[in-house]
Amino acid sequence: MLAFFIYGCDSNNKIWEVFQEKDLLKHPYASRCGDCHQDIYNQWKNSRHAKAYISEDYKKATHNYSKTKCLNCHIPLELSKGEKPQIRNFHKEDGVNCVSCHFSSQTNSMHGPYDVFSPPHPSTKDEDFRKAFICSSCHQETYKQWKKAKVEKTCQQCHMTPVEKKDLIQKFPFHWFHLAKEVYNHEFKTGKIKDLKVKVKKEGNTLLLTITNNQIPHNFPTADNGKPKVYVFVETFKNDKKIEEDNALITPKFAFIYNKPKILEFNFFEDFDKVKVVIYRKLSWQKKKEKITEKIFNFK
Numbered sequence: 001m002l003a004f005f006i007y008g009c010d011s012n013n014k015i016w017e018v019f020q021e022k023d024l025l026k027h028p029y030a031s032r033c034g035d036c037h038q039d040i041y042n043q044w045k046n047s048r049h050a051k052a053y054i055s056e057d058y059k060k061a062t063h064n065y066s067k068t069k070c071l072n073c074h075i076p077l078e079l080s081k082g083e084k085p086q087i088r089n090f091h092k093e094d095g096v097n098c099v100s101c102h103f104s105s106q107t108n109s110m111h112g113p114y115d116v117f118s119p120p121h122p123s124t125k126d127e128d129f130r131k132a133f134i135c136s137s138c139h140q141e142t143y144k145q146w147k148k149a150k151v152e153k154t155c156q157q158c159h160m161t162p163v164e165k166k167d168l169i170q171k172f173p174f175h176w177f178h179l180a181k182e183v184y185n186h187e188f189k190t191g192k193i194k195d196l197k198v199k200v201k202k203e204g205n206t207l208l209l210t211i212t213n214n215q216i217p218h219n220f221p222t223a224d225n226g227k228p229k230v231y232v233f234v235e236t237f238k239n240d241k242k243i244e245e246d247n248a249l250i251t252p253k254f255a256f257i258y259n260k261p262k263i264l265e266f267n268f269f270e271d272f273d274k275v276k277v278v279i280y281r282k283l284s285w286q287k288k289k290e291k292i293t294e295k296i297f298n299f300k
């Protein structure tokens, strides 16, 4: 009954002034947004975005924060459509926080994918939140690669998959007045390539591997400034006895491009009748490599 009455009111109506919490429009810490958006806050807290400034690798790479040209995407103030964001010189430890992505000083409101009625702060529905374009200000290289791949699937569909219909807020009394909606995962999970297409050819003691990334519509590995790696390990066998091994390191510069076969050549000293190919990945922030796939090929 109360909900019906409130929904019936014009959102510009003066009575809403009482509910407005003005500090929300002054770039607060993410934890402040977490007062109401608790679930999303907890997800974000576990994301790399929350670690963009405090990460040890970042600290090292910028020589203890002395490189100012590195700050724009790691402590961004607000998104400026497609371009490098402005620097936020306060609350730095928050990294890429809620207001970096959601607040616009042009409209003086939060922007998001829904048409909502949000009493404590004004909100604007913004179609860009469902598009890959919103990620392009910072993930500039990855976005360019994605555009070339010409696929429908957006970054969000893979890296922010909707979990279930839920309330956007977990706070009394606001949660009474709102319907559950699809909440997109703010952990920004990387996911994992399931398999890579691997074809082999043996020419004497030379092994030619043709590997195709036909799953990720951007380079594998992809990076703007991180140093992710992919490793291809090869072992040769004769009569089931291991003979030799070799490996190739794949950096973002020589990455597997979407749907473009890449040939790796391995030259061995001795003949073989079987090979084992194991592929690993190491994301920018990972300390240890992680196995993706293992394949055996027989040449008997």
Ligand code: HEC
Binding pocket: 048, 049, 051, 052, 053, 055, 058, 073, 074, 076, 079, 085, 096, 100, 101, 134, 135, 136, 137, 138, 139, 155, 156, 159, 160, 188, 189, 190, 283, 284, 285
């Ligand atoms: C304001 C800049 C900015 C925007 C906008 C942004 N990101 Fe990021 N993103 C970063 C930074 C910086 C990192 C690296 C943080 C770290 O690891 O220290 C990152 C890391 C990530 C990672 C983790 C990669 C890994 O190695 O695990 C994913 C996935 C990701 N972003 C996806 C997205 C998606 C999807 C969007 C669009 C909805 C997006 N990002 C928008 C700056 C941004």
Ligand code: HEC
Binding pocket: 021, 024, 025, 028, 032, 033, 034, 035, 036, 037, 098, 099, 102, 103, 110, 111, 112, 113, 114, 115, 116, 117, 118, 119, 120, 121, 123, 124, 125, 126, 167, 168, 169, 171, 174, 178, 179, 181
């Ligand atoms: C006092 C509670 C409260 C606080 C604090 C709060 N919000 Fe909200 N927010 C709401 C309510 C209520 C809604 C509407 C929910 C609904 O319709 O399901 C909302 C909706 C939103 C939306 C969705 C808008 C859309 O168009 O899709 C975004 C984005 C958002 N808030 C961001 C933030 C950010 C960023 C902060 C911190 C600066 C914040 N909120 C702090 C209560 C709050």
Ligand code: HEC
Binding pocket: 132, 135, 139, 142, 143, 146, 153, 154, 155, 156, 157, 158, 159, 190, 191, 192, 193, 215, 216, 217, 218, 220, 221, 222, 223, 226, 228, 229, 281, 282, 283, 284, 285
């Ligand atoms: C079809 C699903 C899919 C789409 C669409 C997609 N990605 Fe990815 N992305 C992945 C997978 C899977 C990985 C993990 C690759 C790996 O194992 O290194 C990944 C890795 C990443 C990484 C990790 C880099 C690293 O190694 O640390 C970033 C950053 C990233 N994606 C950003 C984006 C952005 C930005 C977009 C949109 C422009 C996007 N992705 C579109 C599936 C996708």
Ligand code: HEC
Binding pocket: 030, 033, 034, 037, 040, 041, 042, 044, 045, 049, 096, 097, 098, 099, 100, 101, 102, 112, 113, 114, 129, 130, 134, 156, 157, 160, 168, 182, 183, 184, 185, 186
């Ligand atoms: C890197 C950019 C980025 C950061 C950081 C970020 N969001 Fe979002 N947020 C998005 C995008 C993109 C969507 C839309 C996802 C979709 O619909 O595909 C979204 C959606 C939302 C929504 C609408 C519900 C939903 O999941 O679609 C709310 C509410 C919200 N965010 C609040 C927050 C809060 C609170 C924080 C901080 C704890 C935060 N966001 C941090 C990019 C971001």
Ligand code: HEC
Binding pocket: 051, 055, 056, 057, 058, 061, 062, 067, 069, 070, 071, 072, 073, 074, 084, 137, 138, 139, 140, 142, 222, 223, 224, 225, 226, 227, 284, 285, 286
């Ligand atoms: C245009 C935006 C942008 C700028 C400017 C930028 N970065 Fe980044 N950085 C990113 C994004 C996006 C990621 C996420 C992973 C990736 O794609 O490499 C990232 C990831 C990283 C990582 C890996 C994160 C981790 O925790 O392991 C390091 C280290 C890093 N950046 C250092 C730097 C340094 C040093 C500079 C300045 C020379 C810089 N960045 C400038 C966007 C940027």
